[in-house]
Amino acid sequence: xxxxxxxxxxxxxxxxxGLDHKHAGSLHAADAQMAxxxxxxxxxxxMEGVSIWVVESKYIHASSPDDxxxxxxxxxxxxYRHPTFYDLPDELKHM
Amino acid sequence: MTQSTALIQYTLHLADDSLILxxxxxxxxxHGPILEQDIALSNIALDLIxxxxxxxxxxxxxxxxxxxxxxxxxxxASAYGPTAPSNGAPRQVTEDQLAYLRDGWDFRNCxxxxxxxxxxxxxxxxxFFFSAYQxxxxxxxxxxxxxxxxxxxxxxxxxxxxxxxxSSEWVIRLGDGTEESHTRMNNALDELWKFTGELHTAAxxxxxxxxxxxxxxxxxLCPQWEEKVKEVFDEARLSYPPAVWxxxxxxxxxxxxHLGYVLAEMQxxxxxxxxxxx
Numbered sequence: 001x002x003x004x005x006x007x008x009x010x011x012x013x014x015x016x017x018g019l020d021h022k023h024a025g026s027l028h029a030a031d032a033q034m035a036x037x038x039x040x041x042x043x044x045x046x047m048e049g050v051s052i053w054v055v056e057s058k059y060i061h062a063s064s065p066d067d068x069x070x071x072x073x074x075x076x077x078x079x080y081r082h083p084t085f086y087d088l089p090d091e092l093k094h095m
Numbered sequence: 096m097t098q099s100t101a102l103i104q105y106t107l108h109l110a111d112d113s114l115i116l117x118x119x120x121x122x123x124x125x126h127g128p129i130l131e132q133d134i135a136l137s138n139i140a141l142d143l144i145x146x147x148x149x150x151x152x153x154x155x156x157x158x159x160x161x162x163x164x165x166x167x168x169x170x171x172a173s174a175y176g177p178t179a180p181s182n183g184a185p186r187q188v189t190e191d192q193l194a195y196l197r198d199g200w201d202f203r204n205c206x207x208x209x210x211x212x213x214x215x216x217x218x219x220x221x222x223f224f225f226s227a228y229q230x231x232x233x234x235x236x237x238x239x240x241x242x243x244x245x246x247x248x249x250x251x252x253x254x255x256x257x258x259x260x261x262s263s264e265w266v267i268r269l270g271d272g273t274e275e276s277h278t279r280m281n282n283a284l285d286e287l288w289k290f291t292g293e294l295h296t297a298a299x300x301x302x303x304x305x306x307x308x309x310x311x312x313x314x315x316l317c318p319q320w321e322e323k324v325k326e327v328f329d330e331a332r333l334s335y336p337p338a339v340w341x342x343x344x345x346x347x348x349x350x351x352x353h354l355g356y357v358l359a360e361m362q363x364x365x366x367x368x369x370x371x372x373x
Contacts, residue, residue: 027131038131
């Protein structure tokens, strides 16, 4: 990162109480405090949120796209991992 | 001065403070030091212009309700834009006319808000001084006797609390930052300090509205303002300046040369194309 640039932060916004924080985007800020305020100004100006999380992007570790085959494809033929083989009583409506 | 005149003047004063500072801040839109701060300051500009609209709408209502001018009443003949229609119908003043068609000497804003943007440090410090004042003012105005002003103040208070927080943190960041940012902050302080006294010096119409418990007595806001400024300056490693002679006059229409330039740009369109809408 160039020395004269502020670090990048990832922003997570909770749109209302009870829901999860969802990734909203990223922005630059000098520190966490400024990142939260910038997020407030950039991502919640149209009533999008009631809570903000920020984390410096460098602390997010991501899986590599190159690993996708080994990571995800083996799950393709493991249908038994879905709990769809149970007989449920009729009274149970919301499973 | 009749009661309605004082109330009209006071409402215009509140509106003008917000409009002129909002306009000054809007000059940064597209020029901010970084995208995020460009948006932050533009948001503040919009908050202030929104407040100004509420105050102008109320001022227009008061002016239109005042008896038609015979030169002595609350409704001056010429100060608010185009003359009355020739069919003799009473002229209805609008918020737009109040913002776009009054001249410099009709504006009642304090001198602080019309000062040029300078660098980021000066813009920040100007906002900080004014937000510290506005926060204290709106808190008290919300308990005042005039229901409309109280309602606007209560609604706007939430906004200015954020302006104060945002600008305080920037004052600290720059004051306690690098050698250069500290120097810039001190330069801004040298340029702006002399305009802070006016925030606590009541114009005649403010004395009247304060006597009627519509607005707070400005001297009661001063300690709160000083305390906030000292607290932030401490953290920012800036020294609180000694008492000096303070420049005043803006609230009574005697402005620095800067206001004329603001109005020339802000009012150009309505002056060149009267009644233009888009």
